[in-house]
Amino acid sequence: MIYADNAATTKMSEAAIKTMVSLIEDTYGNPSSLYTFGQKAKEVLEQARADVAAAIGAEDAREILFTSGGSEADNQAIISAAKAGEAKGKKHIISTKFEHHAVLHTLNKLEKEGFEITLLDVHEDGLVRPEELEKAIREDTALVTVMYANNEIGTIQPIREIGAICRAHGVIFHTDAVQAVGHIKVNVIDDNIDMLSASGHKFHGPKGTGFLYAKKGIRLLNLIEGGAQERGRRAGTENVPGIAAMATALKESVDNLENYSNTLTPVRDKIIAGLNEIPHSAINGDLSRRVPSNINFCFEGIEGESLLLLLDDKGIAASSGSACTSGSLDPSHVLLAIGRVHDVAHGSLRLSIGEDITDEDADYIITSVKEVVTYLRGFSPVWRDLEAGKVQHIL
Amino acid sequence: MALYSEKVMDHFRNPRNVGVLEDANGVGTVGNAKCGDIMKMYLKIEDDIVKDVKFETFGCGSAIASSSMATELIKGKPVEEARKLTNKAVAEALDGLPDYKMHCSVLAQEAIEAALKDYEEKQ
Numbered sequence: 001m002i003y004a005d006n007a008a009t010t011k012m013s014e015a016a017i018k019t020m021v022s023l024i025e026d027t028y029g030n031p032s033s034l035y036t037f038g039q040k041a042k043e044v045l046e047q048a049r050a051d052v053a054a055a056i057g058a059e060d061a062r063e064i065l066f067t068s069g070g071s072e073a074d075n076q077a078i079i080s081a082a083k084a085g086e087a088k089g090k091k092h093i094i095s096t097k098f099e100h101h102a103v104l105h106t107l108n109k110l111e112k113e114g115f116e117i118t119l120l121d122v123h124e125d126g127l128v129r130p131e132e133l134e135k136a137i138r139e140d141t142a143l144v145t146v147m148y149a150n151n152e153i154g155t156i157q158p159i160r161e162i163g164a165i166c167r168a169h170g171v172i173f174h175t176d177a178v179q180a181v182g183h184i185k186v187n188v189i190d191d192n193i194d195m196l197s198a199s200g201h202k203f204h205g206p207k208g209t210g211f212l213y214a215k216k217g218i219r220l221l222n223l224i225e226g227g228a229q230e231r232g233r234r235a236g237t238e239n240v241p242g243i244a245a246m247a248t249a250l251k252e253s254v255d256n257l258e259n260y261s262n263t264l265t266p267v268r269d270k271i272i273a274g275l276n277e278i279p280h281s282a283i284n285g286d287l288s289r290r291v292p293s294n295i296n297f298c299f300e301g302i303e304g305e306s307l308l309l310l311l312d313d314k315g316i317a318a319s320s321g322s323a324c325t326s327g328s329l330d331p332s333h334v335l336l337a338i339g340r341v342h343d344v345a346h347g348s349l350r351l352s353i354g355e356d357i358t359d360e361d362a363d364y365i366i367t368s369v370k371e372v373v374t375y376l377r378g379f380s381p382v383w384r385d386l387e388a389g390k391v392q393h394i395l
Numbered sequence: 396m397a398l399y400s401e402k403v404m405d406h407f408r409n410p411r412n413v414g415v416l417e418d419a420n421g422v423g424t425v426g427n428a429k430c431g432d433i434m435k436m437y438l439k440i441e442d443d444i445v446k447d448v449k450f451e452t453f454g455c456g457s458a459i460a461s462s463s464m465a466t467e468l469i470k471g472k473p474v475e476e477a478r479k480l481t482n483k484a485v486a487e488a489l490d491g492l493p494d495y496k497m498h499c500s501v502l503a504q505e506a507i508e509a510a511l512k513d514y515e516e517k518q
Contacts, residue, residue: 301453304455313408346431380433381424381435381451382428
């Protein structure tokens with residue numbers, strides 16, 4: 001199998017598995033227990049916190065809060081900043097149209113509670129314009145939340161500029177960096193970030209792990225009440241083996257960033273060039289401001305789910321933004337946000353490659369996608385109408 | 396557990412009666428590209444019998460499988476029988492569809508109904 005769905009989840013690294021298994025076997029104590037065996041687990045936990053802080057350039061390990069993943073971190077960050085704003089009479093939040101649902105659905109909830117939400121346009125290239133953000137900031141803006149890299153089209157946002165603008169206006173800036181951390185250089189100080197969410201399983205750590213960075217001085221609200229774990233900001237016995245394995249994987253990924261980019265970028269660009277040869281197809285998202293792993297295309301005249309099933313038959317695991325794969329009638333909100341019409345957005349393919357990909361794999365992916373698209377177009381009434389000139393080609 | 400039954404996957408991978416019927420005397424198209432499913436059904440009816448049938452589908456795996464199965468169920472059958480084809484029969488013949496994919500079998504039924512209507516209007 002060629003696994004090309006690393007934006008969905010990644011394989012755990014060997015070092016992370018080793019860390020996790022050894023802790024499960026030997027260091028199963030509760031970090032809240034006072035005896036030596038419990039305190040040993042506490043040491044592991046705090047070392048992981050220091051390692052995670054260092055990996056994203058945080059000044060103080062206490063700024064790292066461990067969560068169950070990116071979604072929880074997003075929820076906690078946004079709700080905390082919203083409630084802090086509300087206490088000062090600020091009930092306006094700025095975000096973008098193509099955030100992850102963990103952000104958008106949280107914002108929907110706040111909107112129902114009386115918050116006003118402004119969603120910035122991300123334009124055809126899938127990039128936020130900092131000047132548009134600055135214009136949207138108001139006296140009552142409590143929070144700006146903009147994702148670091150988009151999960152579907154991989155575009156990298158101008159985070160540093162956005163952060164600088166927020167700082168100049170005294171607005172809290174949160175970024176969902178789930179697709180960025182461990183994949184591109186992220187530094188919370190240099191990037192002017194106040195809060196950042198990340199997920200362990202997106203960078204070869206275990207599922208069910210993640211963290212929220214919250215700069216000193218930002219008050220967090222609890223989503224889970226109970227014991228005093230995580231300095232009273234998240235109750236529940238810590239997932240020590242998972243957290244330590246996540247820290248191991250993150251350290252490994254961050255140390256390897258240059259090599260990762262140098263390995264993946266040429267393969268990514270080769271696949272993009274190959275798929276571009278398919279008539280009436282188009283890449284989604286800016287070509288250069290893009291994570292090294294992401295390839296996302298729309299093909300006219302076909303539907304994404306059938307494309308995925310046939311690629312699966314050929315041993316390629318990928319994903320799509322079609323409605324059929326989302327379980328709703330609407331295709332991906334990300335593709336709609338960059339201006340793809342419904343008809344075309346249904347025919348999308350996302351490949352998110354990993355470091356194990358070879359040049360031969362890239363050739364095989366290109367050939368296979370070409371074959372499957374041609375085959376499906378062969379009995380697509382939409383394609384027939386397009387080719388007969390009854391309907392105008394869009395791509 | 397797999398997303399679809401073996402039957403669905405078989406009809407998806409090897410669709411029966413796929414393509415265009417040049418001498419069709421009843422053609423029906425249902426669905427729209429906006430929602431991600433379009434089915435086009437071509438019928439050739441002679442002496443009140445569905446002599447031949449072909450389909451073209453833009454859609455997901457279950458949409459393609461539903462079209463394929465629907466053509467099998469009506470090919471060679473009297474028009475009256477074809478008219479009575481239900482989406483439930485299509486789904487059952489496929490050993491079931493996931494709940495959120497049942498609309499694909501509805502589309503197959505509607506495509507045949509539309510093609511029969513077109514045939515009748517031409518008579």
